[in-house]
Amino acid sequence: MKRRSSRTSAVTPTFTTSLLWTLRVSGNRSSDLVPLPSELVDVLAEHICEDLTCGGVYHVTKSSSPSGTSGFHGCQYQNQHLQNCSETVGTNCSVLSEVVCAQQPVRLSGGWDRCSRRVEVWRDGTWGTVCDDLWDLRDAEVVCAQLSCGYTLSVTGQNGQFPPGSGPVYLDELNCTGSEDNLWACPSTPDQSDCGHKEDAGVVCSEMRAIRLTGGLDRCSGTVEVHRNGSWGTFCDNCWNVKMASMVCSMLECGVEPLNFTAFNPPLAADRGAASYYYHCTSYNLSLWECEEMINHAFLCDLSKPSGLICNGSLGLARATTASPTLVTNWTTAVTILSTAAGAASPKPSPELLSTIALALLLLVVLVINTVLCCLYRKRHVEDLLNVHRQRFYLRLRSSLIQVN
Numbered sequence: 001m002k003r004r005s006s007r008t009s010a011v012t013p014t015f016t017t018s019l020l021w022t023l024r025v026s027g028n029r030s031s032d033l034v035p036l037p038s039e040l041v042d043v044l045a046e047h048i049c050e051d052l053t054c055g056g057v058y059h060v061t062k063s064s065s066p067s068g069t070s071g072f073h074g075c076q077y078q079n080q081h082l083q084n085c086s087e088t089v090g091t092n093c094s095v096l097s098e099v100v101c102a103q104q105p106v107r108l109s110g111g112w113d114r115c116s117r118r119v120e121v122w123r124d125g126t127w128g129t130v131c132d133d134l135w136d137l138r139d140a141e142v143v144c145a146q147l148s149c150g151y152t153l154s155v156t157g158q159n160g161q162f163p164p165g166s167g168p169v170y171l172d173e174l175n176c177t178g179s180e181d182n183l184w185a186c187p188s189t190p191d192q193s194d195c196g197h198k199e200d201a202g203v204v205c206s207e208m209r210a211i212r213l214t215g216g217l218d219r220c221s222g223t224v225e226v227h228r229n230g231s232w233g234t235f236c237d238n239c240w241n242v243k244m245a246s247m248v249c250s251m252l253e254c255g256v257e258p259l260n261f262t263a264f265n266p267p268l269a270a271d272r273g274a275a276s277y278y279y280h281c282t283s284y285n286l287s288l289w290e291c292e293e294m295i296n297h298a299f300l301c302d303l304s305k306p307s308g309l310i311c312n313g314s315l316g317l318a319r320a321t322t323a324s325p326t327l328v329t330n331w332t333t334a335v336t337i338l339s340t341a342a343g344a345a346s347p348k349p350s351p352e353l354l355s356t357i358a359l360a361l362l363l364l365v366v367l368v369i370n371t372v373l374c375c376l377y378r379k380r381h382v383e384d385l386l387n388v389h390r391q392r393f394y395l396r397l398r399s400s401l402i403q404v405n
């Protein structure tokens with residue numbers, strides 16, 4: 001090993017947010033890596049989180065230093081600086097890339113999508129919940145931004161759509177502006193909550209991924225629609241198959257077998273302004289969200305139709321399809337849904353319908369009369385032409401006989 005005799009006191013943590021930081025060397029070497037012995041990395045992370053009054057260390061990201069690089073040894077931490085370090089070439093060190101302190105982490109739990117669940121924060125090795133007192137869109141905006149889930153669509157609280165959590169209730173009466181890095185940076189009344197878990201706060205962010213069926217007689221049948229980026233779009237029917245249909249039925253808790261997923265006539269309608277989603281799934285994918293997703297693909301979704309689905313046990317669609325004559329019976333559990341009940345009076349046609357039928361009949365009569373007249377005219381015209389030719393023939397024949405005599 002080659003040891004440099006120079007000493008340095010210029011290794012400084014640079015704070016990128018109130019709870020995240022990276023190591024930099026001062027001066028013209030500020031872009032250099034700062035490899036440290038692994039034990040020093042862990043100690044340094046604890047010192048920094050303590051200085052920031054952000055609790056303990058939640059997560060450290062580090063990697064092995066490239067071969068041939070210098071490592072800093074024997075450093076002393078003081079006033080947010082590493083001082084009196086020895087720089088040695090070729091030692092086995094680690095490069096610290098990220099440290100997350102214990103009061104920053106947030107997660108969403110108790111739901112089916114990572115961007116739409118109950119809000120939980122971490123402290124002292126335990127996850128806890130947030131009370132819904134004063135919980136609003138600005139508070140939730142901090143969570144959505146921190147989790148890279150877009151912007152807030154809605155917030156939930158007591159009797160909301162997400163199940164209650166467990167453990168401590170860490171934060172109450174939050175009053176965020178929406179621009180904070182995390183919920184711990186917002187004004188609140190920590191450790192003084194009088195809330196129970198029935199009042200746990202939740203959020204639905206715009207990057208929530210969801211799927212639904214619309215236009216059917218129940219939630220288990222209709223046009224397949226996907227939620228992304230705060231809006232609903234259609235599912236391209238190119239490569240739409242029975243495996244994908246089974247995935248959707250299972251995700252919607254509508255069984256695992258599709259009753260029908262193709263050959264809808266007339267084709268299912270789609271909003272022309274909505275996004276089109278294409279998914280490429282393999283045999284290893286168990287959920288649609290594990291498949292490769294493409295949005296508004298110029299070729300894969302060009303001229304495609306929206307995918308439709310009727311899961312087994314569903315009431316089906318309100319209109320007929322070309323799937324199978326027996327499907328109508330399987331779609332519904334009540335004859336009155338798709339047919340007139342026995343003994344009920346048949347509906348009377350509207351005046352507009354009667355007028356349309358009368359006009360159509362009149363046009364048909366005119367067409368028939370016109371066709372007959374044309375035929376008669378053509379027949380009479382042909383007969384006249386034959387008579388003219390016959391007369392000319394007799395005149396020529398008569399002239400020939402006179403010349404012979």
